């Protein structure tokens with residue numbers, strides 16, 4: 268018996284990092300997983316892993332900023348696997364850079380991928396789950412709880428995810444729609460994101476204020492060792508376990524809250 272037997276879960280950004288780990292963990296607990304990503308090759312690896320472990324999975328190439336595609340995602344998930352009752356809004360990018368040099372185009376891209384997508388996904392899910400009920404898990408960040416030099420746009424986007432989540436939770440509950448909405452705030456997690464758009468950070472600009480000068484700001488091991496009192500970055504599966512919990516009925520009275528998984532990074536002064 269899995270925690271999520273009979274459930275259908277839609278998850279974005281499932282072709283890499285936290286999304287892949289979460290897709291695999293949801294499937295392991297019995298959910299049929301509708302996995303999407305813009306990265307087709309990565310998505311196929313995730314799907315193969317789930318299938319090889321005996322799980323049920325369907326995939327769709329999805330750019331989460333494409334409004335029209337969101338209805339297709341929900342409809343196709345329902346047609347192939349059954350009515351979705353779990354949505355994990357996970358896809359995200361990090362565009363770093365000092366404010367004086369930051370372009371409006373980069374700002375808009377950051378907001379589109381990290382914020383517009385969460386609105387579009389949540390709206391599509393609420394429309395689908397209004398009577399059936401469900402759980403929506405939005406992936407924010409510790410950067411949505413406090414500022415970080417060189418990451419102003421990313422922080423703004425993740426802060427928006429945090430409060431949108433709370434507003435959506437209150438709105439659903441007040442309306443009598445049995446849908447819970449929570450946000451997850453990872454610290455430094457060892458995924459490929461550190462080698463991607465964050466590479467746009469200008470030389471010498473620390474990603475996290477606590478990282479001493481000279482540390483390799485693109486190396487999750489170094490960042491995690493410095494930023495977390497536990498002395499290491501988190502693993503994607505350590506975030507996935509929290510996502511599974513929030514998706515399941517084990518968290519049935521937990522709603523509209525921010526859940527930090529950061530190895531005590533933000534616990535100290």
Ligand code: NAP
Nearest residue numbers: 280283284285305330331358359408453455456458459460
């Ligand atoms: P990741 O390994 O880069 O995975 C993110 C996935 O999302 C990638 O497959 C990426 O594809 C995809 N994606 C990017 N833009 C997309 C779009 N427009 N539409 C659909 N998919 C898109 O990153 P991760 O570390 O697992 O991050 C997952 C989430 O956790 C993000 O929201 C991130 O902000 C958040 N987070 C991560 C950390 C961390 O330390 N890793 C910490 C806090 C929060 P491409 O490879 O083609 O870009």
